[in-house]
Amino acid sequence: MSHSSLILTLSGRDQPGLVERLASVITKHNGNWEQSRMAHLAQRFVGLLEVHVASDQAAALCDALRELPDLELTMHVEERTPASSGPYFSLELVGTDQPGIVEKISRALATANVNIEELSTATEAAPDSGAPLFRAVMRLSGSGENARDAIQTELEAIAHDLMVDLKVIK
Missing domain, CATH: 3.30.70.260 (ACT domain)
Known part of the structure; x- marks a missing residue:
């Protein structure tokens, strides 16, 4: 069946x-x-x-x-078809909330030929100043042995401009 x-x-x-x-x-x-x-x-x-x-x-x-x-x-x-087989990575990102932040991050991931499998975002007040912070957690998949390195390279190139801290986790 x-x-x-x-x-x-x-x-x-x-x-x-x-x-x-x-x-x-x-x-x-x-x-x-x-x-x-x-x-x-x-x-x-x-x-x-x-x-x-x-x-x-x-x-x-x-x-x-x-x-x-x-x-x-x-x-x-x-x-139904079998699920994709990765490799999978997680990305955690926190920084100053600003218009266009999701666009810039997703563009960097697309440039690295990385697919966003899951995306969860929220805004919250910074504990010290109350300024709005943007937080994202992503599950990513990329093809090839160097997918994680490509992700890291592309995101580090924009992290300073966006004023975000990011962590790519295997």
């Missing part, structure tokens, strides 16, 4: 029971909740979710999910 991956993006008014209703529909259609990232942003509950389901159940699951009230969904279904 072939299986599909259903990728969902969701947004709705935050309320108790929202995740339970979503999980219930998935379970009723024999779907398996694989991985997700969900958060409360700007008065909304938003998320990304991957569900694995038998290919012959995917359309019915999508139809049932569309019937959920008060939830905006975008769905993409594709046949």
